[in-house]
Amino acid sequence: MKALRKQLDKIKPNFQKGGKFEKLHSTFDAFETFLFVPDKTTRTGSHIRDSIDLKRTMSAVIIAMIPALLFGIWNTGYQHYLSLGQDPGFLPIVGYGLMKVLPIIVVSYAAGLGVEFIFAQYRGHEVNEGYLVSGMLIPLVMPVDVPLWMVAVASIFAVVIGKEAFGGTGMNVFNPALLARAFIFFAYPAKITGDTIWTGGLSTGEGVVDGFSGATPLGNAAAGAMDKIPSMYDLFFGFIPGSIGETSKIAILLGALILIVTGIGSWRIMLSGLLGGITMTLIFNAFAANEYMTLSPLTQIMMGSFLFGMVFMATDPVTAAQTDKGKWIYGFLAGFFAIMIRVFNPAYPEGTMLAILLMNAFAPLIDHYVVEANIRKRIKRAVTVVKS
């Protein structure tokens, strides 16, 4: 440790103002602070500070995503061999999963972080850790057969247009990871819809056993094939096709638990999102105009990316509503619209992504009204005092 610290201190002047590599200051700083928590002390205000920083915050979110990621890797292999009608055992399944998923993660991080570093350098500030989460979320919401170049383009789009154009981390309106997915969705619709993209190798025409369609539960539901929706057991544990991280509900709930216990993710958004989804489903159940509308709330919630979206996407502190009251409204509507879009939109089976992006756009408005109520209360209080 000491030798490393010495070496860093030795080369540090090169990266500071006037040094040889002055232009790489942000990059050096990012790596230095990754290795060592800085020796900076408090100057003004509180003399002591909480041990938490943005790195720790983001690490907590990443740790929360690990169960979903690990299951996603396994399930990628599992679905692949299922389509081939083979059962080669645990290791080859995980091996195949790693082979498919790891490159997506690497590309997502490399492309996104590359842009982040360039912008930090250009703007002369420190590299923000926000992308550490986005970079992991992007692979988790991708179909496994997505072309890598597309992941790269989408990641760059998400960072440049989604984040930096609005002023960088903390200023963005839309969740970057969802934006990356939406980008592919609108730019290359063929690559993110249909039945064949969810299972590794299916889209490239590898042999398929009879009876394997590759369709996701939502795909089946949208097609009216309610009888083909997998059992609640499969839905809950995630032995189904779908985006890499979305299938296992138990892994997602484990992540939710970590987020709530650490206090990083908003339980208000998660809970109200769930309530919103259930409410919409119950309304559908009451009308029951078609078979899709008769699905139970539990089935709706267990299908698709609903839970994943509510736990990991809707809770993004920057793009969600910021006030506690606002979070209830925001979460509820996100869940509400997710089910509504899912059932009504004929073009695409899932509605979570669009619902959350829509609510991202409305979050500032919700906050505005919540804060406005507080302001009105204060003004009214002042007026009553003057009158009395």
Added chain:
Amino acid sequence: MPKTINLNRGLNISITGEADKSLKEAVALHYAIKPTDFIGVFPRMLVAEGAPVKAGTPLFIDKYRENICFVSPVSGTVSEIKRGDKRVLLEVRIEPDGKNESEQFGKADPSALSKPEITEKLLKSGLWSMIRQRPYGIIANPDQTPKAIHISAFDTAPLAPDYDYIVKGKGEQFQAGINALAKLTAGKVHLNISNRTSAGEFLNCRNVELTTFKGPHPAGNVGIQIHHIDPINKGEVVWFAGVQDVIAIGSLFTEGIYNAEIVVALAGSEVLKTGYLKTRRGACISKMVENNVKEGDLRYISGNVLTGTQIRRDNFIGFYDSLITVIPEGNYHEFFGWALPGFNKLSFSRTYFSWLSPKRKYTVDTNLHGGERALVMTGQFEKVLPMDIYPMQLIKAALSENIELMENLGMYEVEPEDLALCEFIDTSKTEIQAIVRQGLETLRKEMS
């Protein structure tokens, strides 16, 4: 039974080095009055270096409010008038002569005096400077009548002194001080106590409205208490004073002199023998910490670790402070500090495993524990601010110097100390207290 107000939000930071309940006389070689302790005061000197002074002799006045003067806490000579950059007056140092001579202001029963008479006496003796107002935290305007006067009889900050202990035996002076203050307001004098307050001096105090507060820090902050008893609206003024300020004001009437004696707590993990010290306002701390602190790079704080002022080890206690805290500096690199399990790391969040042992006390240093970042997390500040105020929105309004928005969001109701916990828990390491002060100063300039 006094009314009880329960506050749920907040955070008690438990750190090591609490002051031992033992009282000692402290020696001080120097005393100093620091104009920087008084917000918005532009000093004009009345004495020169070498001038002899008594306790209560005016040293300087406020250029913009000439009836407000600042007096010597002790008899002696003006040994140094210290100036900083741009000749800003930093300290007026007094070397004591040991004679304990005082200016005579005359004894009186405050209950028998009128408001102008009391004001006059306080102004003349320099004790007016102990009455401050909200908003802005500046010294009160003697021409105004506040809607109420608040005194917080307890402090919930880390290692804070116990006022039950400090007030012991000073009930008479405290009551006299209350009686004097009661004449100054059209409303009530509120004495805000904790549910743990046991001192008869507070519980049996007359001429006040008692309110009990129950809850974690910042429940002891007078700003939080005002907010829950009777919040400040635009255009309104509320005055406040500390317990020892009230005692000093009381002594002026019972003894007829400026009795600058105070009791301060000496606390912090790096103090070898903590305890309560009897000294005077503005005392130099060097003798108190001499041979009484651990080795190493240390930070000396006048006040508590959240809101106090950093001072050198040969510097002076702040005018309004009753606490000296000594903690280690944190100027070291920590290898993968952010990634460790952190069983011994103090954090409000539960991202470190230390949350599994909620009872433990921590030795904390001044390390920032991270780099400054954009404001990312939301919904955190609300958890430690027991007020009907949106802290994040208020901070952003202050940053953008939006006067109307600051007013609307309740800037008049806060002081930086009320948001100190927000600053403590902030993952982005933003200088929130400085931002709030800046915002308040913007408002004050706009309104004057």
